[in-house]
Amino acid sequence: xxxxxxxxxxxxxxxxxxxxxxxxxxxxxxxxxxxxxxxxxxxxxxxxxxxxxxxxxxxxxxxxxxxxxxxxxxxxxxxxxxxxxxxxxxxxxxxxxxxxxxxxxxxxxxxxxxxxxxxxxxxxxxxxxxxxxxxxxxxxxxxxxxxxxxxxxxxxxxxxxxxxxxxxxxxxxxxxxxxxxxxxxxxxxxxxxxxxxxxxxxxxxxxxxxxxxxxxxxxxxxxxxxxxxxxxxxxxxxxxxxxxxxxxxxxxxxxxxxxxxxxxxxxxxxxxxxxxxxxxxxxxxxxxxxxxxxxxxxxxxxxxxxxxxxxxxxxxxxxxxxxxxxxxxxxxxxxxx
Numbered sequence: 001x002x003x004x005x006x007x008x009x010x011x012x013x014x015x016x017x018x019x020x021x022x023x024x025x026x027x028x029x030x031x032x033x034x035x036x037x038x039x040x041x042x043x044x045x046x047x048x049x050x051x052x053x054x055x056x057x058x059x060x061x062x063x064x065x066x067x068x069x070x071x072x073x074x075x076x077x078x079x080x081x082x083x084x085x086x087x088x089x090x091x092x093x094x095x096x097x098x099x100x101x102x103x104x105x106x107x108x109x110x111x112x113x114x115x116x117x118x119x120x121x122x123x124x125x126x127x128x129x130x131x132x133x134x135x136x137x138x139x140x141x142x143x144x145x146x147x148x149x150x151x152x153x154x155x156x157x158x159x160x161x162x163x164x165x166x167x168x169x170x171x172x173x174x175x176x177x178x179x180x181x182x183x184x185x186x187x188x189x190x191x192x193x194x195x196x197x198x199x200x201x202x203x204x205x206x207x208x209x210x211x212x213x214x215x216x217x218x219x220x221x222x223x224x225x226x227x228x229x230x231x232x233x234x235x236x237x238x239x240x241x242x243x244x245x246x247x248x249x250x251x252x253x254x255x256x257x258x259x260x261x262x263x264x265x266x267x268x269x270x271x272x273x274x275x276x277x278x279x280x281x282x283x284x285x286x287x288x289x290x291x292x293x294x295x296x297x298x299x300x301x302x303x304x305x306x307x308x309x310x311x312x313x314x315x316x317x318x319x320x321x322x323x324x325x326x327x328x329x330x331x332x333x334x335x336x337x
Contacts, residue, residue, distance in 0.1 A: 047191060050186050052300075054187070054243065054317070055316065056298065057176050058252050061176035063273070075159060082159060086152060089148045180244075221289045222290065226288065226290025226337065229337070230289045230306065232263035233304045238320045239251060239321045240320055241320065243317065253303065253313055255270075256304075260304060272302035273299045275292055276335055279337040281333055284326070284331055288305065289304075291304070291337075293305050293311050293334050294335065295331055295332060296332060301313070303326075305326060310323050311324055
């Protein structure tokens with residue numbers, strides 16, 4: 001594997017070249033670093049922390065939103081099942097209703113048949129001993145109705161549980177969205193407080209893209225799907241970071257990985273935490289193009305290895321999809337899909 005030394009300033013090191021230059025000048029002149037550097041470095045560090053916190057909240061938002069989507073689908077399926085079961089119960093009651101009519105014409109309705117018109121399956125079961133008064137065929141029809149009523153009650157209870165969970169997930173989505181927006185607004189205020197020159201230096205570190213291609217060496221992907229995902233990720237270079245987005249016009253970090261592999265016909269989970277386990281873990285020293293590189297102990301950031309110590313990723317708001325050195329932040333794992 002190639003060197004992991006940074007080849008160009010990245011968003012996570014933005015301002016680093018400015019700081020190095022100031023230190024070099026200071027050393028040569030045997031004077032202290034200008035005091036003005038400290039406020040800039042302090043502001044940059046605060047902005048970096050806010051972006052990191054926003055990214056964690058974004059992945060939590062993605063997880064809650066994905067769960068809400070799954071629950072909406074499950075609730076829809078449960079409602080369809082309930083409707084079918086209710087239709088079956090209605091048909092069974094119509095069928096057995098003819099028995100009640102016949103018994104009425106013959107001189108009265110058997111108490112067991114009268115129970116068919118109860119909406120309470122427990123009440124029906126309590127008096128099930130009366131089934132011995134009717135024929136085996138009739139008993140079978142009554143048993144089918146009893147089972148259908150039980151299943152319907154269970155399906156309704158499960159659907160109610162899913163609806164309550166869906167509401168909790170919706171609230172979590174809203175809460176995480178507010179957290180992301182608050183962190184990003186704070187970061188923007190800090191950046192706007194910088195003098196023009198320092199803000200421009202910060203912005204320049206956020207503008208690498210399709211025209212800033214490092215030497216990727218001659219490494220190849222471990223599979224055809226990995227190669228297709230690499231090609232897709234390259235096509236996204238320069239696209240903006242948009243939190244909660246999974247392409248094709250904007251991406252957050254896990255959204256870029258999910259979209260790139262979708263172009264290769266592979267379905268990845270939505271969050272970086274789940275993508276961490278979407279394949280086989282390999283050592284960083286054995287990383288191949290297309291492997292997912294997951295960052296931080298909480299797996300809150302992810303990029304795609306491209307070769308020669310470089311990844312493509314969606315860094316943070318204001319920075320486009322771009323190349324950065326694989327060692328831009330602590331690597332927690334590498335996953336081969």
